[in-house]
Amino acid sequence: MHTRDHNVNRVLAARDAHLHSTLPLYYLCLRAGYRSNNPAVLPTNWPTLHMFPSFVANLHNLHDYFALVLAGSGHNFRAHGPPGTGMRLFVTCDPANIRHIFTTNYTNFPKGAEFAAIFDIMGGSLFTIDGELCRQQRAKVKGVLSSPWMVARIAACCRDKVENNLLPLFTNMESIGTPFDMQEMMSRFMFDLGATPLFGVDPGLLSSDMPPMDVAVAMDTVMEAGFFRHVVPASCWKLMRRLNIGPERKLRVAHTMLRGFIVDMMERRKINTCHIGNDEEQEGVDIMSPFLNDPDYANDELAHAMIIGYMLAARDTVGTTLTWIFYNLAQNPNIVSIIRNELSPIASTKVAARADAMVIFEQNETKYLVYLKAVLYETLRLYPPAPFERKTVAADDIMPSGHELGTGDTILISLHSMGRMEGIWGKDCLNYNPDRWLSEDGNKLRYVPSHKFLAFNSGPRMSPYEVC
Numbered sequence: 001m002h003t004r005d006h007n008v009n010r011v012l013a014a015r016d017a018h019l020h021s022t023l024p025l026y027y028l029c030l031r032a033g034y035r036s037n038n039p040a041v042l043p044t045n046w047p048t049l050h051m052f053p054s055f056v057a058n059l060h061n062l063h064d065y066f067a068l069v070l071a072g073s074g075h076n077f078r079a080h081g082p083p084g085t086g087m088r089l090f091v092t093c094d095p096a097n098i099r100h101i102f103t104t105n106y107t108n109f110p111k112g113a114e115f116a117a118i119f120d121i122m123g124g125s126l127f128t129i130d131g132e133l134c135r136q137q138r139a140k141v142k143g144v145l146s147s148p149w150m151v152a153r154i155a156a157c158c159r160d161k162v163e164n165n166l167l168p169l170f171t172n173m174e175s176i177g178t179p180f181d182m183q184e185m186m187s188r189f190m191f192d193l194g195a196t197p198l199f200g201v202d203p204g205l206l207s208s209d210m211p212p213m214d215v216a217v218a219m220d221t222v223m224e225a226g227f228f229r230h231v232v233p234a235s236c237w238k239l240m241r242r243l244n245i246g247p248e249r250k251l252r253v254a255h256t257m258l259r260g261f262i263v264d265m266m267e268r269r270k271i272n273t274c275h276i277g278n279d280e281e282q283e284g285v286d287i288m289s290p291f292l293n294d295p296d297y298a299n300d301e302l303a304h305a306m307i308i309g310y311m312l313a314a315r316d317t318v319g320t321t322l323t324w325i326f327y328n329l330a331q332n333p334n335i336v337s338i339i340r341n342e343l344s345p346i347a348s349t350k351v352a353a354r355a356d357a358m359v360i361f362e363q364n365e366t367k368y369l370v371y372l373k374a375v376l377y378e379t380l381r382l383y384p385p386a387p388f389e390r391k392t393v394a395a396d397d398i399m400p401s402g403h404e405l406g407t408g409d410t411i412l413i414s415l416h417s418m419g420r421m422e423g424i425w426g427k428d429c430l431n432y433n434p435d436r437w438l439s440e441d442g443n444k445l446r447y448v449p450s451h452k453f454l455a456f457n458s459g460p461r462m463s464p465y466e467v468c
């Protein structure tokens with residue numbers, strides 16, 4: 001069977017199993033609707049409820065469900081929620097539309113007020129704002145993150161964490177034959193690596209005693225509740241918030257925990273910076289200093305929002321990417337061999353203290369390795385840490401695909417689906433194949449425009465950590 005068909009069947013089977021266990025009557029109706037008049041696997045458009053039931057039934061598997069529907073619908077579809085909810089969605093993974101939304105007509109597609117409400121915990125920070133304020137804050141954030149002292153500081157933190165925490169932990173697990181959860185390990189690693197340059201203090205989640213990681217779990221909860229808020233009508237999650245039930249109750253607990261963590265880290269930061277000399281040195285202490293010393297940012301609420309936004313931007317992105325890289329390497333030993341071959345000329349120049357000692361590669365030794373980068377891009381193609389983006393339509397517009405959008409419509413751009421479209425990546429789109437990123441002779445990386453490979457976003461709001 002063709003891999004794509006296999007995947008489609010797997011997704012359908014997963015959806016069917018879920019429906020069987022939860023909504024038997026609805027299941028019968030949905031299958032009937034699906035078979036009789038819906039060959040292109042578009043969600044059934046029910047009277048009154050429109051496509052909302054299909055979304056709810058597929059909530060557990062929404063990214064794969066979108067991929068299935070987008071593949072069957074030519075990369076775009078519309079979905080409306082029940083009347084009165086104001087939910088008018090246009091879902092797309094079409095590169096031409098993406099270029100229009102993120103670059104050509106960028107100002108007509110802000111994140112919008114609903115996005116800011118969904119991520120209210122980061123209210124006022126770069127992650128949730130648009131327009132001139134966004135441009136100014138972005139310039140400031142980019143300036144701090146790309147300044148030589150900060151680049152050097154982040155690189156030093158990373159090396160230190162790898163050498164003194166991560167590798168000893170791996171070695172210990174291996175020597176006593178203990179299995180471990182790679183995703184948890186990467187989450188701990190990236191939490192420390194995000195927080196240490198931010199506060200100048202290491203929270204120590206990756207220390208050998210593996211302390212409780214409630215605060216990292218609280219960050220996961222923020223993202224899970226954010227996902228829920230994206231896909232149900234605003235009136236629904238706002239009511240749940242008022243009643244303090246479901247994901248909203250968990251979110252409130254997570255907010256309290258995150259605020260407590262930040263207050264604690266800011267206290268520790270204060271004690272830490274007291275020991276450091278003059279102002280010039282303080283500028284280079286941590287990421288927070290240039291903001292706290294700037295009157296435009298001297299506001300506790302805004303500082304908390306920015307800290308949470310930064311932690312999510314740094315931890316979730318790299319943490320999930322590393323986890324997926326290890327997952328795919330475990331499935332593909334031949335790829336591990338190619339990476340080893342690429343590293344071996346560098347390894348041979350290093351003199352290890354003992355025959356069995358670990359060899360550590362420096363950032364400047366690995367950053368030009370073409371195949372290693374291809375592995376990174378291939379991972380981000382299939383498993384983008386931000387699986388979808390959300391935009392609002394400021395004024396009526398026509399997409400390059402011909403779809404007409406009205407003021408106030410919501411656009412969901414499915415990055416997860418983009419990497420899985422035969423029309424974009426070819427017949428082997430579902431295969432993990434770093435070679436697709438290499439030039440004919442294998443010595444260079446192929447150029448792929450960001451509106452086709454959206455993992456780092458595209459246009460004026462591209463991630464400052466874009467590495468293409």
Ligand code: HEM
Nearest residue numbers: 126127138313314317318321386455456457461463464465
């Ligand atoms: C694998 C690594 C990364 C990926 C795939 C990635 C991806 C992205 C994406 C998709 C966005 C747009 C989010 C949105 O507008 O909704 C973004 C924005 C951003 N990222 Fe990254 N990122 C990565 C690493 C990082 C790291 C390590 C940092 C900071 C240390 C960072 C800082 C930011 C910031 C500050 C923004 C906001 C830019 C803006 O809104 O104008 N990113 N990133």
